[in-house]
Amino acid sequence: MKVLRNNLTSLISSFLVLLVCIFFRDTLGLQGVVIVSFISAVFLFAFEALVRRYALEKTVAIMKEHDPALFKETPESIERVEEEIALWSKKQSEFLEEYRSREQFRREYIGNISHELKTPIFSIQGYIHTLLDGAMDDSKVAKKFLKRTAKSVDRMTELVKDLEAISKIESGLYEIQLRPVVLLNLIDDSMDTLESFITKHKAEVEVVWEVNKDVQVVCDSARIEQVLDNLIVNAIKYSPVGSSVLVVIHEKNDSVFIDVRDHGFGIPEGDLARVFERFYRVDKARTRNEGGSGLGLSIVKHIVEAHSEEITVNSKERVGSVFSFSLAKVMR
Numbered sequence: 001m002k003v004l005r006n007n008l009t010s011l012i013s014s015f016l017v018l019l020v021c022i023f024f025r026d027t028l029g030l031q032g033v034v035i036v037s038f039i040s041a042v043f044l045f046a047f048e049a050l051v052r053r054y055a056l057e058k059t060v061a062i063m064k065e066h067d068p069a070l071f072k073e074t075p076e077s078i079e080r081v082e083e084e085i086a087l088w089s090k091k092q093s094e095f096l097e098e099y100r101s102r103e104q105f106r107r108e109y110i111g112n113i114s115h116e117l118k119t120p121i122f123s124i125q126g127y128i129h130t131l132l133d134g135a136m137d138d139s140k141v142a143k144k145f146l147k148r149t150a151k152s153v154d155r156m157t158e159l160v161k162d163l164e165a166i167s168k169i170e171s172g173l174y175e176i177q178l179r180p181v182v183l184l185n186l187i188d189d190s191m192d193t194l195e196s197f198i199t200k201h202k203a204e205v206e207v208v209w210e211v212n213k214d215v216q217v218v219c220d221s222a223r224i225e226q227v228l229d230n231l232i233v234n235a236i237k238y239s240p241v242g243s244s245v246l247v248v249i250h251e252k253n254d255s256v257f258i259d260v261r262d263h264g265f266g267i268p269e270g271d272l273a274r275v276f277e278r279f280y281r282v283d284k285a286r287t288r289n290e291g292g293s294g295l296g297l298s299i300v301k302h303i304v305e306a307h308s309e310e311i312t313v314n315s316k317e318r319v320g321s322v323f324s325f326s327l328a329k330v331m332r
Contacts, residue, residue, distance in 0.1 A: 114277065116159055116294060120152035127152075162295035166278070176306045180330045181221045183249065183268040184213045184255065189221075190228045203236045203243055210250040216330035217256050223303045224327065227311075230296045231260040231323045238321070239264030255309075255326040262322075267315035275313055276301040300325075 029124045127145040187207055198205055220259040228247075235245040239262045248259040267275060274280045279294040304311045304325045315321035 021270050066068050095237055101113055113159075113163070113279075117156065120155045123152040124149050159295070162299060165299055166302065169299065169306065174222045174302075174306065176223060176303075178218050178220060178307070179222075181215045181219055183215050183217050183327075186221050187228065187247065187249075188220075190225050190232070193225070193229060194232055198236065199234060201236050202241050203239070203245060205232060205236075205245045205247060208246055208248045210248065211256060214258060215249075215251070217327040218330060219307055219327050223306075227300045227325065228258065228260070230300050234296065235262035235264065235321070235323075238262065251329060254329050254331065256329045257324055257326050259322055259324040261320065263320040266317035266319050267313070267321055268317055272313060272315060276311075 102142065127149045131142060131145055133146060165174065191205065191207070194205070232245060236243070239245070243263050246259070246261040248261060250257050250259070271280075276297050278298045281294055301311055307327065309326045309328070311323065311325035313321060313323050
């Protein structure tokens with residue numbers, strides 16, 4: 001079938017020559033009809049092969065101008081050329097799609113950074129101009145405005161630090177030093193770090209151990225403490241004042257799971273798939289009031305994945321959320 005399709009023109013032409021020869025069979029004779037038909041067929045097939053070869057080489061030359069690496073060897077047939085061009089076209093489409101996606105991400109990323117920096121910068125600008133316009137003479141007003149300015153500076157510092165961290169993570173420069181760690185010590189360090197924050201928000205954080213407290217995990221203790229701190233802080237921020245947060249440690253197979261459970265406002269189902277995206281905020285107004293760079297959960301996800309583990313979230317509005325991540329257990 002392939003041979004028939006490739007030489008269809010020659011076959012049709014040969015058939016037409018045969019018909020002409022048969023029409024003049026009285027002049028040519030039977031032997032003449034056979035000879036003329038055979039010679040014509042050979043010529044037509046050879047001519048078509050030559051034309052196809054020329055077209056093949058011309059096509060390859062044109063395509064190599066677009067992509068020198070496209071044809072390492074000259075294909076044997078037009079069909080092979082078509083296959084390679086189709087494959088090349090598919091790769092180009094995928095490349096263009098990825099390029100558009102990256103360009104869209106770049107625009108959104110720059111836009112998000114600009115938006116995040118704009119708020120504290122405008123606040124600082126407003127407070128400083130107000131002070132320069134005379135408010136500095138009132139010590140109480142001056143102190144209040146300077147405190148607000150300091151808060152905006154702290155927010156910008158936090159954003160820059162988080163941007164630096166996520167840049168290092170994605171470029172592979174964020175060092176993860178894995179070693180056996182007593183999980184109890186890591187969680188105690190996190191509780192000590194967050195003590196003043198927990199007290200300020202009148203919250204309660206309870207640690208529930210469903211495994212032996214001497215359990216050890218393989219991790220970078222500083223990075224995982226950063227993960228735990230972020231999840232607990234978020235749980236407190238997005239819960240009513242005085243709410244309780246549970247940190248539940250349990251195990252399954254060769255992994256230890258750490259769940260951070262709150263009884264807060266919850267996350268709408270439509271936002272669950274995007275909570276780990278950079279700058280994505282479920283409740284923008286609340287997040288602005290509480291501060292934060294909008295990069296925390298994205299950094300958390302990167303750190304957990306750098307440990308070859310995963311983090312998940314389950315949530316229901318007005319019920320609460322559960323963020324859970326796993327760590328490899330040290331087997332004894």
